[in-house]
Amino acid sequence: MSVGSISTLGVGSGLELQSILDDLRGVDERQRLAPLENNIGRLESQLEAFSVLQNKLLDMRGYARDLSLETTFLARSVTSSAENVLTAIVGDGAGVQTNTIEVERLATRSSWQSEGFASRDALLEFEPEQSPKFEYQFGAGESQTTISLELEEGITLAQLADRINSQDNPGVTASIVDTGVAGTPYRLVLRANEVGENNRITIGAEPGVTNLGFSEQQGADGASLNAQISIDGIVYQRQSNTIGDIFPGVSLTLQNPGTSTLSVTDKTDDLRDLVVGLVEAYNEVVQSVAAQVRYDEESGQPGVLAHTTVQGLRYELQDLMTSMMQGDDSGKVGSLFDLGMEFQRDGSITLDTLALDRMLAEEGEAVRAFFLGDDQRQAPGFADRLHERLGGIASWGGILDVEKNTAQERVRDLEDRLASEKERLDRRYAVLTRQFVDLDRYMSQMTNMSSYLESQFDSLSSLLAPKKK
Structure with missing residues (x-):
């Protein structure tokens, strides 16, 4: 039920007053509100299309940015x-x-081993009236250190190994190994924890100990450990x-x-992916622009971006993608065409990836110079130029941003006008509703009066009619 409608309107008069009122308002809304709503809807579709296109352009700009970085070509x-x-x-x-x-x-690691023992718990033997000890040096040159362990009667082979490992030694591990030699399979082995001459172990005579008999294994006879x-x-x-x-x-x-x-x-894989990604992003933009500016034969309407600066965007992008740049003096890579790019009739690009791979492998410096340019020669790079121009189109304050702001302002203006028109129609039909109510009441009174007069005339006629004899 429209604004100003009354459910009983027309009951008194018997006329379709509410239907008449609704039809009148419908005509006014179609003439005054529908054009504004249609324009708002078209502008909102335009804003959505601008946002989609802007995101696609920013994706393309991201590839251009990566191709403009020196680090991209250092992999x-x-x-x-x-x-x-x-x-x-x-x-x-x-x-x-x-x-x-x-x-x-x-x-290799420095290593020494003792003579064989019958068991891990075999006792060390000492010379009489000696103060036995076990000494070894670790390291080389000025950094060499000496480790000296005092020994006592009753110490076993395994206990000596434990004592070596428990000392604050700089990098030696002692262990008991079973060589499998019959009778005396067990030997005490000292190994450096790290390789190289700086970790060499040196063992001289064992003062007072008679049965260790260490011999050098790796590094013996002056062989280098480096x-x-x-x-x-x-x-x-x-x-x-x-x-x-x-x-x-x-x-x-x-x-x-x-x-x-x-x-x-x-390393060309990442660079190859960036070039392929740039071409694919460009094709996405071109296809999006074509779809938004194309004339729709079914609806008879142009695309939502047909009458904007986007109309000429694809031609500007084509000019950018076909730019000739001279990054170095070789002249081997002057445009994307040299990297396998081909333009199609619909404005899209195809890329011969075999040609691209060959150029990346064989002419890496020329490819680098094309994308980065040469500061010494003051020759700009293709990627920098593309990145900068796409920023002027798609970034904050760019062409698309200006178009979006303009469209948003128009939407706000149309919404204000629409609200004003609705208020005006509400006021108008509030007045008409009251007038129709008065009309309905008047018509009801007239109908009642007519019925009353008719009944009075009928009564009078009955009184005046001659009586039958």
């Missing part, structure tokens, strides 16, 4: 031709290079089998003696 991968000889890990920014590495010797490798005829020794100070950004882990070719190359 590296490393391979070893013989991983049983050495493996490697590489950090971003390491130099692209290939080297043949000969692993001549692995770093790793040794040869690169291009240059010999390197290191304390560890993990070496990270020969090639900046590359850490080697030696596995076995042998020869391996180490190759550090550009």
